[in-house]
Amino acid sequence: MWLEASSTLEFNIETPSPFVLMLRPRSGMQQWIAREEYVLSPSVPAVEFTDSFGNLCQRLVAPVGHFSIRISVVIETANASDTAPGAPFVDIQQLPDETLPFLHPSRYCDSDHFTEMASSIVAGLTPGYDQCSAIVDYIRKNIQYTPGEGEQNISASELNGLGRGVCRDMAHLGIACCRALAIPARMVVGYLEGLEPMDLHAWFEAYVGNRWYTFDPTQADLQGGRVAIAFGRDAADVAIYTQFGPPVELLNLDVKVQETQGPTR
Structure with a gap:
């Protein structure tokens, strides 16, 4: 499109x-x-x-x-983001060098605090894409999406305690949980056709099945055109x-x- x-x-x-x-x-x-x-x-x-x-x-x-x-x-x-249920986890030693910075905790994605929670969310699932999908489902069920309310950046831990946030915050939580499982994850800022209310938007990508895949906890599906403007470890990199x-x-x-x-x- x-x-x-x-x-x-x-x-x-x-x-x-x-x-x-x-x-x-x-x-x-x-x-x-x-x-x-x-x-x-x-x-x-x-x-x-x-x-x-x-x-x-x-x-x-x-x-x-x-x-x-x-x-x-x-x-x-x-006109729709690629999906790949069942796409496998990539062993650390097989990851491309450029994905490695997206494995570590960062300013707003304190993944070192989510090891136990992330493991609980994905218990019994095949490592890889299906784990990322389960994390997105958890965020949708437990975090209220409140567009237009987030004036200050908050960490994934703060959001998880608060229970409500904007797209940026929800992306941070998804990234932190993926990294806690040794899945590279990065933040994306850009445009989303049909977004209500219209604004710049944030989502995340995870590296599974030897490529990056889009995940968006704020949207019921991945339909609609996306335009990526910037990629980074978290919001501090993509202002x-x-x-x-x-x-x-x-x-x-x-x-x-x-x-x-x-x-x-």
């Missing part, structure tokens, strides 16, 4: 402020970008680099006054913008995703 997706961020800047942005999706196995527009207003010099997870990042200094960032893409993506210096005011964040006919000549 073809999607047109866009994000517009508007700020009030009181003093020149350095930013690192993470707003540009990349073409890959599950998505292909046909057209892209990236507009800074007012226009300022920007430098792009690729971080250690392969994400496209932009550095700039925002000037005083009203400053806006708008990025839009026309992108071809799958769409990081601002340095005195805090600035975010006036507006507007996200739009709609199905389209694809690029025109």
